[in-house]
Amino acid sequence: MTDVENRRVILNARPVGVPGPEFFNIETAPVPTVGEGEFLVRNAFLSVDPAMRGWVNDAPNYSPPVPVGDVMRAIAVGDIVQSRHPDYAAGERVCGTFGWQHFAISDGSNVMRKLLPEEESMSLALGVLGLNGLTAYFGLLDVCSPKYGETLVVSTAAGAVGSCVGQIGKIKGCRTVGIAGGPVKVRHCLEEFGYDDAIDYKHCADIAVELAKLCPDGIDMYFDNTCGPISDAVFENLALHARIVVCGTASIQEWDPLPVGPRVHRQLLVARARMGGFLIHDYKDRIPEAIEDLSQWVGTGSIKAREHILEGIDSAPGAIRMLYRGENTGKLVIRLD
């Protein structure tokens, strides 16, 4: 690719459920021209996030679906190479919703944050120092209000968000139990992410029984990234005044029609528990405080982040399905050449 070409991933049809590679085309377009009040970003890393499934499905969601024929919406991080915007200068690094493409024009409205000069890693701004870390930070601290000595259970515990949740839980003095799929991820939970215990849900006869053993006083907090049977098992073990944050629903393939499962009302009632939906977009104004804490924890090694790096934009179309199949081992990002 030359510097005057922009390779980009286009959504070519409306998928139902998790979009496989057949729903995307890669096309080459000219690098866009920078207008007044705009700047041009050259992306270095593209992010792959569970939320992207929701962004392409035609279902009620927190943002309108990506139109068919458009560049796939995605978080990315890169260098500003040209600017006609008073608040952004060439040479600055930015993270934002720049799409699955090499070059993006921005007027600043889709910027999540500027990277600080001391940030050595660009890709971390897509993970632990980006949407994933922020999600873990506010979802756990703001919605669940962890207290010292409480028991925290995390699903997709070795994933980009989950691993960060577990480690913040440890920083706050909680007992942490991770639920992950397969022995490799369980090992990551225990050896890298400091969970006190971890359950391999793919090789566990009865998750609810296992949780009861590992959490004899019940589960005070549950960070739910999955919904489905894992969530059901947690709900059988709630402690009094438990807090559940619903952050993702990875185990559910389709939401139309609504899938059925055990009704949670009685369990919430008996435990006087609270269950709340969480979306990081509601915390835009508080990003700096979180990045400051997270950077410090990453710097001191209290939070370890694992990355799974795919090479080149050609790997993008298959990446969402890979994520939903759990084939990645760490935050999934795409490095551009």
Added chain:
Amino acid sequence: MTDVENRRVILNARPVGVPGPEFFNIETAPVPTVGEGEFLVRNAFLSVDPAMRGWVNDAPNYSPPVPVGDVMRAIAVGDIVQSRHPDYAAGERVCGTFGWQHFAISDGSNVMRKLLPEEESMSLALGVLGLNGLTAYFGLLDVCSPKYGETLVVSTAAGAVGSCVGQIGKIKGCRTVGIAGGPVKVRHCLEEFGYDDAIDYKHCADIAVELAKLCPDGIDMYFDNTCGPISDAVFENLALHARIVVCGTASIQEWDPLPVGPRVHRQLLVARARMGGFLIHDYKDRIPEAIEDLSQWVGTGSIKAREHILEGIDSAPGAIRMLYRGENTGKLVIRLD
């Protein structure tokens, strides 16, 4: 009955689901003797509450089940006729868990509150100035935090708790929509309890569609006394940052095994809504402030209470089923002779 006999309702077998009259016997025992540190209450009114189903079922609950052979647990209100307790005097009126019987011994631990000398009605202490009013008060104000102009939906809207919730909602400046069963209760909602709109769920083709019409900006708060299809319909219409308080689950006959229904996770997530179980027992210390407010509202007519009075203890065994069948029109109480 003489003053030396105590007629009482005994649980004679362990029911599953809603207990019909066949699960109770009425027996006559001597009036119990008052020991040191105890007092004797002569009950004037016995309460019939939805929670009583849970008290007799052998399922996880917030209080241990009533043992078979024991007097049926129930709230009651009456006069102290004899006391050897320093904090209680003969002639005082008390409300507490005195059971379905004419006479009860208490050491004070099962007293909910003393009635104030100015309280003219004893039976109101079982309803709007008792557990029902307190449940409405804290469930709505504490869990849902209503704001002026918000939309509040209430299920079992004409019931003892629901009617009070709706009226407190109006006092707080909310738009209120009640859901009740049958034209009589709907009329009570509109004419007595001041709901802005009411839905007769028994004669409504699609509750979700009707709610969408009546709540075009979505439902900000839902006081859930029913669970089941009514709750499902509400969840299809949640406004951003909606609050749902789970207070009761009247529409569910049995909880073992857990009944299935639409999974709520995605709806909570998209709306960033919060759903919490509520039990009035957690608010014991704050009863006086609530009774003060509620008494004032009842006194000024801002809250109207409807009572359905059964005569005599012989009507007790069939009363829980009557309640679950929705055959009562107002707070169901039993007047003793």
